[in-house]
Amino acid sequence: MHVRRCAHLMFEPRESVQFDLDSIAAGGDGLRTELTLLALVPHRREETAVSAKEAALLAGIPSTTWTDYAALAAHHGAAVVQDLVARGLLICDAPEHAADRARDDRLRDANWHTLSAAQHYFGCWNGVRSGDENQRAGYLTLQDLIAKLGEPPPPVQTHAAAGSRLPLPSPQTTxxxxxxxxxxxxxxxxxxxxxxxxxxxxxxxxxxxxxxxxxxxxxxxxxxxxxxxxxxxxxxxxxxxxxxxxxxxxxxxxxxxxxxxxxxxxxxxxxxxxxxxxxxxxxxxxxxxxxxxxxxxxxxxxxxxxxxxxxxxxxxxxxxxxxxxxxxxxxxxxxxxxxxxxxxxxxxxxxxxxxxxxxxxxxxxxxxxxxxRRAARRETPEFDPRGLVWRDDGSRMA
Ligand SMILES: Cc1cc2nc3c(=O)[nH]c(=O)nc-3n(C[C@H](O)[C@H](O)[C@H](O)COP(=O)(O)O)c2cc1C
Incomplete structure (x- = not known):
């Protein structure tokens, strides 16, 4: 039996700040910072916490050539190796792990760049309802956004004082x-x-x-x-x-x-x-x-x-x-x-x-x-500042 590291793997030290009553009691700021080392496994679209020792072990196992399972288990302990296989971090050629191996092979054969594979597969949603009113509450208008986030960067970048710009002729229109x-x-x-x-x-x-x-x-x-x-x-x-x-x-x-x-x-x-x-x-x-x-x-x-x-x-x-x-x-x-x-x-x-x-x-x-086809009346805002699609009273132009 052999193992190899999955084709695409990234580590992210993730930081989360938690509210902490003990910190307040001790005269602190009431916040506790937690650091977790996560392994991002694109072929499973899963992230899993790993210890520094596990990360070092994975970094030392090639992904392109196979390593003898028994020798690895003898060196690092069978439980550790088994656990890494169970979490899809190590790919094993035993028949019971065929599904993980097939997933890893498909990603491997697709010739992904590792950063891109992580970006894509960890940017996918399942069951997200960002359009729900309660989700969007507070982000419905630009005014709401400015109140929460401050002014955005300006709409255009300028590189010269107004007086030194070279005016262009009016554009041709067709x-x-x-x-x-x-x-x-x-x-x-x-x-x-x-x-x-x-x-x-x-x-x-x-x-x-x-x-x-x-x-x-x-x-x-x-x-x-x-x-x-x-x-x-x-x-x-x-x-x-x-x-x-x-x-x-x-x-x-x-x-x-x-x-x-x-x-x-x-x-x-x-x-x-x-x-x-x-x-x-x-x-x-x-x-x-x-x-x-x-x-x-x-x-x-x-x-x-x-x-x-x-x-x-x-x-x-x-x-x-x-x-x-x-x-x-x-x-x-x-x-x-x-x-x-x-x-x-x-x-x-x-x-x-x-x-x-x-x-x-x-x-x-x-x-x-x-x-x-558009509805006869506008119920939800659209960005039509020239009024080419909607009239001011919300009725559709012909
Ligand atoms: C890549 C992309 C993603 C967008 N996603 C959303 C969206 O999730 N919800 C939405 O209401 N509009 C979405 N829009 C539309 C933009 O809000 C819209 O293009 C912008 O407000 C400018 O309006 P206009 O397209 O009428 O000129 C998206 C537009 C682009 C190009």
């Missing part, structure tokens, strides 16, 4: 400017309106569809797709998973969009109430977003990007930038069709991945967008 200016994050969907299949098809094709494809002959079957947004390395690792709540003649449920065939792949039919519940949980209880007739999960297949950018410190950043570009294309496409759209990273990745049956060690959600 119909594109009018489109850009109407783009406003929608928090007021018409909860009854149904999207047509044409609208859905147009949106998916503009944002995720293959606008062209190139076969690269290198002995294999490599195809490079062209989308309406740029993608690092031209790899387009982002897929679209759809929660269809109200689309004309399309059963309510979960779908995957296939960009080359421009077709939906049905994954699971859902009763409308279950789809609504999943939509709400997906966007962390932001009810104004969950009301969209269609929500789209941006899910990145990390091994596709990391195939080129192996163990690369910038690769994860590139995948998040890819999603940002797709999201802006989605916003503009929706605006052009007279629809409202949103994007949010406040999402419960774990619940989304479970609902769609995604293996998060291969393909993971980074953001959720949605689109649909």
């Amino acid at each position: 119909a594109f400017d009018a489109l850009l200016q109407r783009r406003t994050t929608c928090r007021n969907f018409d909860a009854d309106a149904v999207l047509t299949q044409h609208e859905l098809a147009t949106m998916l094709h503009r944002v995720f569809g293959a606008q062209g494809a190139l076969r690269v002959t290198g002995g294999g079957d490599t195809t490079v797709i062209k989308r309406n947004s740029p993608s690092g390395g031209g790899l387009h690792p982002t897929g679209a998973y759809v929660i269809a709540q109200r689309v004309d003649a399309l059963p309510c449920g979960l779908y995957h969009y296939e960009p080359l065939a421009h077709a939906l792949e049905p994954l699971r039919a859902l009763p409308p109430a279950d789809a609504a519940d999943l939509a709400l949980r997906s966007v962390a209880a932001q009810a104004y977003f969950a009301a969209a007739p269609v929500l789209v999960v941006f899910a990145v297949r990390f091994p596709r990007n990391f195939w080129k950018y192996r163990n690369h410190a910038k690769a994860y950043r590139v995948t998040t930038l890819d999603v940002g570009h797709l999201s802006q294309t989605l916003y503009l496409s929706a605006t052009d069709l007279g629809l409202g759209a949103f994007v949010t990273a406040a999402i419960n990745e774990v619940e989304i991945e479970q609902a769609f049956g995604l293996d998060p060690l291969v393909e993971s959600a980074l953001a959720v967008s949605g689109f649909g």
Whole structure:
């Protein structure tokens, strides 16, 4: 039997400050500081407290080659080694630990940079309801935020006195400017309106569809797709998973969009109430977003990007930038069709991945967008300072 350190592991000395009555009784400030050394284990999305001795032991065990279990146990004690295996910090080749080994292998094979793997897998939410009113209480308006946090850094950075600036000519404007200016994050969907299949098809094709494809002959079957947004390395690792709540003649449920065939792949039919519940949980209880007739999960297949950018410190950043570009294309496409759209990273990745049956060690959600018709009246604030979408009395512009 052999062991090796899991492929990706980080240690964090975490500090927490606790209220402490004993400290007050002793004339102190009433606070107690606790330091814990945590091992962050991305393949399990778990953090576990370790002693300095355990950390030193782990640091001395290679992750790329196997070490004899019996020799390690003889040196450090069988209980210590067994415990590290049980917590997924050490990977063991015994059959009873096959599940942990498979998880570690999938992450290892994906060519993650360790810092990025920790950032991604420890940034995922499960069961968070940040949109609940009681969660948001005190953070509803900019005034609330300033009262709590003080003034933010200024909106723009200046590098010269006003008198020494070089004024630029007035910008040229075209119909594109009018489109850009109407783009406003929608928090007021018409909860009854149904999207047509044409609208859905147009949106998916503009944002995720293959606008062209190139076969690269290198002995294999490599195809490079062209989308309406740029993608690092031209790899387009982002897929679209759809929660269809109200689309004309399309059963309510979960779908995957296939960009080359421009077709939906049905994954699971859902009763409308279950789809609504999943939509709400997906966007962390932001009810104004969950009301969209269609929500789209941006899910990145990390091994596709990391195939080129192996163990690369910038690769994860590139995948998040890819999603940002797709999201802006989605916003503009929706605006052009007279629809409202949103994007949010406040999402419960774990619940989304479970609902769609995604293996998060291969393909993971980074953001959720949605689109649909706006309601006739604005109930939730939108940022429309020029009044291009809403009138002052809260009624929608034509
Ligand atoms: C990456 C990203 C995440 C966002 N997340 C949220 C969110 O969780 N909730 C929300 O109400 N708006 C969210 N927004 C929308 C922003 O609040 C919005 O873009 C901003 O207020 C400016 O308004 P505008 O998009 O109408 O110009 C997000 C925007 C981006 C780009």
